[in-house]
Amino acid sequence: MPAPALDDRQRLEWLRLIRSESIGPRTFRALLNRFGGAAAALDALPELARQAGKTLKICPLVEAEREFEMLLRRGARLIALGEASYPLPLQAIDSAPPLLAVEGDPTVLNRPCIAMVGSRNASAAGLKLTAVLAREFGEAGFVIVSGLARGIDTAAHEASLENGTVAVLAGGLDEIYPPQNLPLLRRLCERGAAISEMPIGWAPRGRDFPRRNRLVSGLALGTVVVEAARKSGSLITARFANEQGRQVFAVPGSPLDPRAEGGNHLIREGAILCAEAAHVIEVLAPMLQRRDQFAPPPMLAREEGEGAAASQALWDELDLPDIAAAPELALAMIPAASILPAAEACDRKARLLTLIGAAPIGLDDLVRASGAPAREVSQAVFELELDGVVQRHAGGALSRRF
Numbered sequence: 001m002p003a004p005a006l007d008d009r010q011r012l013e014w015l016r017l018i019r020s021e022s023i024g025p026r027t028f029r030a031l032l033n034r035f036g037g038a039a040a041a042l043d044a045l046p047e048l049a050r051q052a053g054k055t056l057k058i059c060p061l062v063e064a065e066r067e068f069e070m071l072l073r074r075g076a077r078l079i080a081l082g083e084a085s086y087p088l089p090l091q092a093i094d095s096a097p098p099l100l101a102v103e104g105d106p107t108v109l110n111r112p113c114i115a116m117v118g119s120r121n122a123s124a125a126g127l128k129l130t131a132v133l134a135r136e137f138g139e140a141g142f143v144i145v146s147g148l149a150r151g152i153d154t155a156a157h158e159a160s161l162e163n164g165t166v167a168v169l170a171g172g173l174d175e176i177y178p179p180q181n182l183p184l185l186r187r188l189c190e191r192g193a194a195i196s197e198m199p200i201g202w203a204p205r206g207r208d209f210p211r212r213n214r215l216v217s218g219l220a221l222g223t224v225v226v227e228a229a230r231k232s233g234s235l236i237t238a239r240f241a242n243e244q245g246r247q248v249f250a251v252p253g254s255p256l257d258p259r260a261e262g263g264n265h266l267i268r269e270g271a272i273l274c275a276e277a278a279h280v281i282e283v284l285a286p287m288l289q290r291r292d293q294f295a296p297p298p299m300l301a302r303e304e305g306e307g308a309a310a311s312q313a314l315w316d317e318l319d320l321p322d323i324a325a326a327p328e329l330a331l332a333m334i335p336a337a338s339i340l341p342a343a344e345a346c347d348r349k350a351r352l353l354t355l356i357g358a359a360p361i362g363l364d365d366l367v368r369a370s371g372a373p374a375r376e377v378s379q380a381v382f383e384l385e386l387d388g389v390v391q392r393h394a395g396g397a398l399s400r401r402f
Contacts, residue, residue: 005080005083005084006080006083008068010037010038010039010080011068011078011080011099012061012064012065012068013037013038013039013042014038014080014098014099015059015064015067015068015078015099016038016042016058016059016060016061016063016064017031017038017041017042017059017098018097018098018099019059019063019064019067019199020042020045020056020057020058020059021057021058022054022056022317023317024095024317025095025096025097025098026094026095026317027317028098029098031044031045042058045058046058067199067200070174070200071173071200074103074173074174074200075103076101076102076103077101077102077106078099078100078101078102079099079100080098080099081096081097081098081099085106085107085109085110086100086109087100087109087110087113087219088110089113089218089219089220089221090109090215090218090219092218092244092375093214093218093244094379095214096218097197097215099197100195100196100197101172101173101195101196101200102193102194102195103173103189103193103195104188104189104191104192104193104194105164105189105191105193106193108143108164108165108166108191108192108193109166109193109195109219111141111142111143111164112142112143112221112284112287112288113143113145113166113220113221114137114142114144114145114220114221114222114224114280114284115144115145115146115216115217115219115220115222115223115224115237115241116133116134116137116144116146116152116153116156116223116224116226117146117147117152117153117213117216117223117224117225117226117228117234117237117238118130118151118152118153118225118226118227118228118234119151119226119228119232119234119259120149120150120151120152120153121150121259122151122152122155122226122227122259123227123257123259126152126226126227126251126253126259127151127152127155129226129251130152130155130156130159130226131155131156131158131159132159132277133156133224133226133274133276133277133280134155134156134157134159134160134165135159135160135163136276136277136281137277137280137281138159138160138162138163138164139163140277140281140285141288142163142281142284143160143163143165143166143192144156144157144159144160144163144164144165144166145165145166145168145216145219145220146165146166146167146168146216147167147168147169147170147209147212147213147216147237148167148168148169148176148177148181148184148185148194149177149178150180151227152226152227152234154181154184157184157188158184160192161187161188161190161191161192162191163191164191165188165191165192166192166193166194166195166219167185167188167192167193167194167195168194168195168196168212168215168216168219169194169195169198169204169212170196170198170204170208170209170212171196171198171202171203171208172196172198172199172200172201172202172203173194173200174200175198175201175202175203175204177203177204195215197211197215209233210233210236213233213236213237213240214237214240214244216240217237217238217241217244217246218240218244218246220241220246221246221247221284221287222241222247222248222249222280222283222284223237223238223241223247223248223249224249224250224251224274224280225237225238225248225250225251225262225263225266225271226251226263227251227260227262227263228259228261228262229258229259229261229262230258230261230262230265231262232262234262235262235265235266238250238266238271243378243382245374245375245378247272247283247284248271248272249271249272249273249274249279249280249283250262250263250264250266250267250272250273251263251273251274251275252267252273252275348370348372348376348377348380349380349383349384351370351372352366352370352372352377352380352381352384353389353390353400355369355370356384356390356398356400357399357400360397360398360399361397361398361399362397362398363377363378363381363397363398366381366398381398389401
């Protein structure tokens with residue numbers, strides 16, 4: 001059941017907390033777990049920072065009120081994590097934004113979505129295929145999510161205007177990049193929506209684009225990579241999708257074209273080949289009746305050292321171990337299932353490690369043996385991989401490093 005909607009006072013308190021210095025999604029949720037609400041967390045922040053030997057800027061009420069009013073003047077709104085209108089797939093990811101600024105029609109966010117990403121310097125064939133796929137996905141009932149970038153993103157948005165599309169922005173709702181796509185953004189908001197977790201007036205910086213990419217993949221049941229170089233932001237989006245337990249699809253291309261290297265590489269790792277819309281629809285359509293489960297598929301194989309761009313810290317979070325490990329309290333505004341306390345996560349990792357031996361075991365078998373939710377098992381396994389104690393084999397099977 002969705003939590004009750006925040007009132008305006010609570011929404012301002014949430015906005016002040018997430019806009020305060022060194023408060024990212026992890027710290028925000030940990031603070032609310034410990035103090036039971038944003039107002040109490042704001043009151044406690046100065047002393048917490050003093051104990052940690054830090055000084056930090058707490059967002060003044062007047063700044064939060066100014067941002068709130070500017071959003072209202074644009075016809076936009078702030079949706080809080082746990083509210084009925086907050087997109088359910090996005091709520092399921094570990095770094096879900098506490099607040100989303102939404103302009104346009106917010107109802108498209110809770111329709112089934114497919115993310116489409118690819119090269120900014122796309123080929124004519126890539127742009128044409130993107131448009132064909134986006135239209136056919138829309139006709140099948142899917143909303144297209146992308147990042148409003150040049151090339152593949154733009155083609156995907158343009159082709160899905162009639163059926164609904166969502167643009168995820170790296171900056172504030174009023175800071176469009178590239179600025180040439182402002183007319184497109186206005187058109188897509190007529191039947192779709194633009195979303196951002198950043199403040200009004202925030203011009204996007206380099207690190208904001210990976211932040212945006214995790215939202216692109218997090219909104220969708222699956223991510224389709226059309227064209228991508230071997231090292232590109234599109235592969236970061238695919239890696240986020242993989243870590244979030246979502247399906248990853250890739251369009252194959254000529255080995256002579258550098259723009260096909262990324263997609264071909266993903267297919268070798270285990271991504272599903274996409275040569276036509278049916279290849280994606282037949283995989284995702286059965287999920288539409290059980291979207292609340294978001295059971296992760298087997299994760300793609302990971303090469304040594306790969307995926308760091310998607311896994312690195314995207315925020316300067318407040319480093320307070322006692323806060324991060326705080327036991328979960330009754331929290332009316334966030335469903336309890338969406339928060340996993342750090343201590344419980346550590347226990348789960350230890351229990352899973354005892355189930356993984358030298359003989360490879362499939363992720364589905366591990367989920368059944370542990371009795372834990374599939375999404376939490378997937379996240380714990382990923383952390384064990386990062387710790388270097390678990391390795392992944394072809395086909396997604398897991399074994400322990402001894």
